[in-house]
Amino acid sequence: ELKVEQNPLFLSMQEGKNYTIYCNYSTTSDRLYWYRQDPGKSLESLFVLLSNGAVKQEGRLMASLDTKARLSTLHITAAVHDLSATYFCAVASGGSNYKLTFGKGTLLTVNP
Amino acid sequence: NAGVTQTPKFQVLKTGQSMTLQCAQDMNHEYMSWYRQDPGMGLRLIHYSVGAGITDQGEVPNGYNVSRSTTEDFPLRLLSAAPSQTSVYFCASRPQGSNGYTFGSGTRLTVV
Numbered sequence: 001e002l003k004v005e006q007n008p009l010f011l012s013m014q015e016g017k018n019y020t021i022y023c024n025y026s027t028t029s030d031r032l033y034w035y036r037q038d039p040g041k042s043l044e045s046l047f048v049l050l051s052n053g054a055v056k057q058e059g060r061l062m063a064s065l066d067t068k069a070r071l072s073t074l075h076i077t078a079a080v081h082d083l084s085a086t087y088f089c090a091v092a093s094g095g096s097n098y099k100l101t102f103g104k105g106t107l108l109t110v111n112p
Numbered sequence: 113n114a115g116v117t118q119t120p121k122f123q124v125l126k127t128g129q130s131m132t133l134q135c136a137q138d139m140n141h142e143y144m145s146w147y148r149q150d151p152g153m154g155l156r157l158i159h160y161s162v163g164a165g166i167t168d169q170g171e172v173p174n175g176y177n178v179s180r181s182t183t184e185d186f187p188l189r190l191l192s193a194a195p196s197q198t199s200v201y202f203c204a205s206r207p208q209g210s211n212g213y214t215f216g217s218g219t220r221l222t223v224v
Contacts, residue, residue, distance in 0.1 A: 009152075031211065042202065043155075043215045050211065088154060096208070098143050098162060099170065102154035 006103030023072040023089035031092035118216035135203030142208040144186040148199040
C-alpha cells in the first residue's frame with residue numbers, strides 16, 4: 001500500500017524567509033503532483049513532476065523530485081503573505097497512474 | 113468548457129437517508145474519480161472509473177456506490193448516510209494520456 005508523508009504539517013513563516021516542505025512516499029512512482037488549496041476552495045494544480053531529477057519553478061515556488069530517494073520537495077523562496085494556504089503532494093500509482101494518494105497537507109501561514 | 117461540475121455544493125442529511133452527489137465533465141475525459149477530504153487527512157480516493165462502464169474501488173469505498181453509464185457523468189451514491197460520511201467530496205477528471213487532473217469545486221456534506 002502506497003503511503004505518502006508530508007512534513008511539516010504546520011508551518012509558520014515570516015515574510016521574506018525561505019523554507020522547504022518535504023514529501024516522502026513508500027513505493028516506486030515516477031509521477032508526483034503538488035497542489036495548493038485555499039480555505040473553502042478546490043485544489044489548484046502547481047506542479048507535475050514526471051521523472052527523476054525533475055525540477056520546476058513558478059514564481060517563489062520550486063519543486064523537485066528524486067525517485068530513487070522517493071522524495072519530493074517544495075521550496076519557498078522569500079515568502080509573501082499571498083502564499084498562505086495548504087499545500088498537498090500526491091503520488092500517482094496503479095495502471096496508467098490513475099490513482100492519486102495524497103499527503104495530509106502542510107498548512108502554511110506567512111506572517112508579516 | 114465548464115470543466116468539472118459538482119452538485120450540490122452543500123447538503124445536510126439525516127442518518128439513514130440516501131442521496132446522490134453529481135459530477136459531470138464536458139471535456140471528454142476518460143478518467144474520473146471521487147475523493148473525500150477530512151481535516152488532517154488529506155484527500156482519500158473513494159472510487160474511480162477509467163471509462164464508461166468501468167469502475168473500481170479506491171482506498172475508502174465502504175458506504176458508497178458509483179456507476180459510469182456515460183463518459184460525462186460519474187455520480188456518487190450514499191445508500192444510507194452515516195455521520196462518519198460528513199466530509200467534503202471532490203470529483204476529479206483526467207484525459208487518457210495526459211498528466212493533468214481537473215478538480216470540481218466540491219460538495220460539503222453534513223450527516224446529522
